[in-house]
Amino acid sequence: MATNKKIRFKYIAFAAGSLNIIVALIVMVGWYTQNGQLLSVVNGYTTMKFNTSLCLLLLGKALVIQATYYFRPVKPLGYFSAGLAFAVALLTVSEHFGASIAIDQVFVKDNTHPALEHPGRMSLITASSICITAIAIILSSSQRVFLIRISQYMMHTVTLITFIVGLGYVFKIALLYTFGISTPMALHTCVCLLALSVGTSLINYKYGITAVFTGDKIGNVMARNLFVKLVVVMVVASYLDIYVQKYDVMSEGVGSAIFSVTIIFMSFIFTWETSKMLNNLDRKRELISERLSLIFEAMPNALVMGDSEGKIILVNREAEMMFGYSRDEILGKRLEVLLPKRYRAGHPGKMKSFFITPFTRHYASHANLYAVRKNGEEFPIEMGLTPVKTEDGIVGLATVIDISERKANEKTIQEQVRELKIRNQEMEQFNYIASHDLQEPLRTVSNYIVLLEEDYPADPEVELHLSAMKQATNRMSRLIKTLLDYGLLGRDKILAQTDVELILNDVRADLNNLIKTTGTTITINNQMPKLCAYETELRQLFQNLINNAIKFRKKDTSPVIDVFYEYRNGMHEFTVADNGIGINTRHYKNIFNIFQRVNREDEYEGYGVGLANCKKIAEMHGGKIWVESVYGEGSTFKFTITNIKP
Ligand code: ADP
Numbered sequence: 001m002a003t004n005k006k007i008r009f010k011y012i013a014f015a016a017g018s019l020n021i022i023v024a025l026i027v028m029v030g031w032y033t034q035n036g037q038l039l040s041v042v043n044g045y046t047t048m049k050f051n052t053s054l055c056l057l058l059l060g061k062a063l064v065i066q067a068t069y070y071f072r073p074v075k076p077l078g079y080f081s082a083g084l085a086f087a088v089a090l091l092t093v094s095e096h097f098g099a100s101i102a103i104d105q106v107f108v109k110d111n112t113h114p115a116l117e118h119p120g121r122m123s124l125i126t127a128s129s130i131c132i133t134a135i136a137i138i139l140s141s142s143q144r145v146f147l148i149r150i151s152q153y154m155m156h157t158v159t160l161i162t163f164i165v166g167l168g169y170v171f172k173i174a175l176l177y178t179f180g181i182s183t184p185m186a187l188h189t190c191v192c193l194l195a196l197s198v199g200t201s202l203i204n205y206k207y208g209i210t211a212v213f214t215g216d217k218i219g220n221v222m223a224r225n226l227f228v229k230l231v232v233v234m235v236v237a238s239y240l241d242i243y244v245q246k247y248d249v250m251s252e253g254v255g256s257a258i259f260s261v262t263i264i265f266m267s268f269i270f271t272w273e274t275s276k277m278l279n280n281l282d283r284k285r286e287l288i289s290e291r292l293s294l295i296f297e298a299m300p301n302a303l304v305m306g307d308s309e310g311k312i313i314l315v316n317r318e319a320e321m322m323f324g325y326s327r328d329e330i331l332g333k334r335l336e337v338l339l340p341k342r343y344r345a346g347h348p349g350k351m352k353s354f355f356i357t358p359f360t361r362h363y364a365s366h367a368n369l370y371a372v373r374k375n376g377e378e379f380p381i382e383m384g385l386t387p388v389k390t391e392d393g394i395v396g397l398a399t400v401i402d403i404s405e406r407k408a409n410e411k412t413i414q415e416q417v418r419e420l421k422i423r424n425q426e427m428e429q430f431n432y433i434a435s436h437d438l439q440e441p442l443r444t445v446s447n448y449i450v451l452l453e454e455d456y457p458a459d460p461e462v463e464l465h466l467s468a469m470k471q472a473t474n475r476m477s478r479l480i481k482t483l484l485d486y487g488l489l490g491r492d493k494i495l496a497q498t499d500v501e502l503i504l505n506d507v508r509a510d511l512n513n514l515i516k517t518t519g520t521t522i523t524i525n526n527q528m529p530k531l532c533a534y535e536t537e538l539r540q541l542f543q544n545l546i547n548n549a550i551k552f553r554k555k556d557t558s559p560v561i562d563v564f565y566e567y568r569n570g571m572h573e574f575t576v577a578d579n580g581i582g583i584n585t586r587h588y589k590n591i592f593n594i595f596q597r598v599n600r601e602d603e604y605e606g607y608g609v610g611l612a613n614c615k616k617i618a619e620m621h622g623g624k625i626w627v628e629s630v631y632g633e634g635s636t637f638k639f640t641i642t643n644i645k646p
Contacts, residue, residue: 005214009202013067016199020060020192027053027188041188046177048186049122051088055130056192058085062137063199079138086134092127123183125165129158129193133200140203151200152208158197165190170235171242218281225277226270233266302400306335308355308393310348322402324374340372351396358387358394365403379404431487435480442480446473479595482609486594489613490620493534495646500528500574503535504563507543511550519558520550526565529572531643533621538641541617542576544610545637549578551604552635571623571640579634588627614639 030038031050039047048056058081065078091101122130132154139151165185168176177184185193205214212223237259244255296303302319306312312333320327323338330337335351336344354361363369363383371381384399449470456462504524508515515522546561553559557579564575583591583598590596592615597608611625614637618625621641629635 005205009205009214010067013199013202014064016195017060017063017067019195020056021064023048023188023192024053024057024060028057040186046123046184046186048189049126051092052122052126052130052186052189055085055088055122055134056189056196058082059130059133059137059196060192062134063196066137066141066200066203075141078141082134082137086131089122089127089130089134092122093124093131095121096124096127121183123178123185124181125161125179126185126189126193129161129185132158133193133196136197137200140200145207148204148207152204152210155197155201156209158193159201162190162194162197166194167235170239218278222274222278226274229270230267233263237262237266299399302402304335304338304398304400305388305395306351306398307395308351310335310351312338313395319400322373322400323371329374338371340370340378343370354385354387354396355394358396360387361385365406371400371402380407428487428491431483435484435487438480439477442473442477446470446477449473479607482607483594486609486612486616489540489616490534490537493537493620495532495644496535497530498533498535498538499530500538500565503539503542504528506539507546510543511546514547514550518550518553520561521558522546522561522563524563528563528565529567531572531641532646533641533644534617537617537620541614541639542574544614545576548610548637549576549580549635551606552578552580552599554579554581568640571642573638573640575636575638577634577636581635582633583627583629583635585629588629591627592625 027048062078062082136151136154139147165177201210241259297316302322303316304319305314336347365382369381370378372378380403382401382403386397387394388397549561550559560579562577566573587598592611594612595608615625618639623640625639627637
């Protein structure tokens with residue numbers, strides 16, 4: 001809205017500047033063609049001197065440049081124009097005070113008033129007003145507030161002068177347009193200078209008296225309304241009064257009485273209107289404040305307001321309940337009563353720094369803040385502190401949340417996590433020891449099988465049994481080895497900056513033979529990320545998925561594998577999709593458990609540990625793994641990992 005206003009005012013300034021340029025050019029043409037009508041607007045009125053029109057042209061141009069600030073480089077041209085106008089006007093002023101520079105007749109000869117001692121010389125008020133305006137236009141683009149203010153008040157002076165001159169013309173009182181000291185200011189000069197002064201003052205509309213009329217506050221709206229109306233009424237009434245006196249329409253006493261009554265009556269009407277407007281606004285403000293206090297009361301957080309001296313000035317219902325004080329008890333007390341004793345001494349200092357730099361602060365649960373209830377019970381809190389402007393200066397509004405329950409929950413969760421970690425470690429330990437120790441008796445059994453084979457070399461029945469036993473022990477040995485590997489997975493994991501693209505290339509190289517013999521196509525569809533991860537384990541994850549994608553291919557169909565990557569919800573998500581046999585929905589969950597297999601062993605060999613390893617690796621990276629598959633149309637494995645902070 002403010003920018004709109006700014007642009008609107010720049011347009012007005014631009015229009016004022018343009019008006020000056022146009023009027024000045026017309027008058028100049030008048031001088032060169034000796035057209036009296038163009039020089040004085042109304043026959044018999046004072047003419048605008050050529051030098052005046054030259055100055056107005058220059059000032060108009062300066063103001064147009066000032067208003068169209070987009071053309072920064074031409075700014076100096078504006079200063080130059082204003083400076084030139086100032087020089088011409090100043091020389092004229094000095095001539096008025098006796099200097100003889102002959103600036104008046106340099107450009108044209110003035111024959112309009114041969115009786116005058118100095119024809120062609122602009123009047124002293126015009127010359128002075130032009131001097132003031134020129135300086136004000138130059139100062140109006142200053143960056144320093146002090147200079148802008150000076151420019152504004154200079155412009156206000158010119159507005160006042162031209163307003164008085166204008167009134168002089170309206171009332172036909174020569175004293176007003178001559179100021180009793182010089183030749184008169186021409187009517188169109190007066191209008192042009194008025195436009196220039198108002199236009200220039202609008203460029204910096206936030207300063208000087210202009211601010212009173214252009215602001216958005218209620219006082220400004222009132223000033224705009226009342227002032228303009230009063231001026232119009234006064235001017236019209238005065239004009240009528242003068243007219244009545246001049247033409248003897250009625251006796252002087254009656255005229256003055258009507259004049260007074262009109263002014264009083266109109267003033268009353270305006271006051272009435274204004275008071276109605278103010279009352280309306282007041283009612284709206286009351287409604288807003290009522291609504292605000294309802295919200296304040298209904299807030300689920302405790303709200304405590306304290307002044308700069310540290311006294312509690314406002315609390316809501318939740319604060320009463322949280323701290324255990326009634327409103328009457330707590331209001332006027334020092335804020336420190338709500339703090340544990342050990343924090344009280346340091347509080348005034350902290351409060352002071354808040355009021356020196358009053359901005360919103362938030363103290364989260366890890367800031368370890370505590371408050372104290374009336375019964376002395378201490379409790380942890382989370383708090384926001386906001387400075388609020390009031391008519392008595394800035395006060396602090398504290399929003400307090402009792403986080404006792406949350407803290408208690410956090411503690412329980414932490415304890416449970418710790419316990420789980422210990423249990424996990426114990427399980428891993430057990431797994432390792434068990435699988436390690438199981439190898440030993442198995443080896444003994446294997447040895448005895450060898451001995452038995454040697455002892456009964458020719459017995460086919462014994463040979464059959466021994467071969468079955470041998471197969472079983474071998475399988476068990478492999479299972480135990482798998483279990484051991486599963487337990488050891490990630491034990492010595494090392495975090496490293498990992499390029500997933502390189503990992504995929506390694507996997508491709510490792511599986512090169514299998515890829516060639518099965519005619520597999522692997523496509524990496526996006527740019528793969530570089531991230532901090534457990535590189536060896538991540539490679540194993542990809543290797544397992546790609547290996548499975550080839551292993552569980554359809555008969556007579558070459559495997560086609562697509563790898564995708566996407567960064568989604570703060571996680572790195574990878575997809576490995578194949579065109580293999582697919583997986584039945586009911587197995588989606590259990591295939592990730594250790595030793596879970598879905599297919600017959602004689603069709604696809606394996607122990608059902610690959611995906612269990614994948615799950616462990618994804619979880620090790622703070623992610624998860626799942627499958628999306630249409631049975632018979634291939635499987636899509638997806639897993640997420642985080643960029644682990646070293
Ligand atoms: P294995 O070590 O036996 O391959 P995995 O743990 O890797 O075991 O896989 C478990 C089961 O999930 C497999 O037996 C297989 O039935 C199924 N499976 C895994 N990957 C795929 C895939 N890409 N397509 C179809 N089935 C799959």
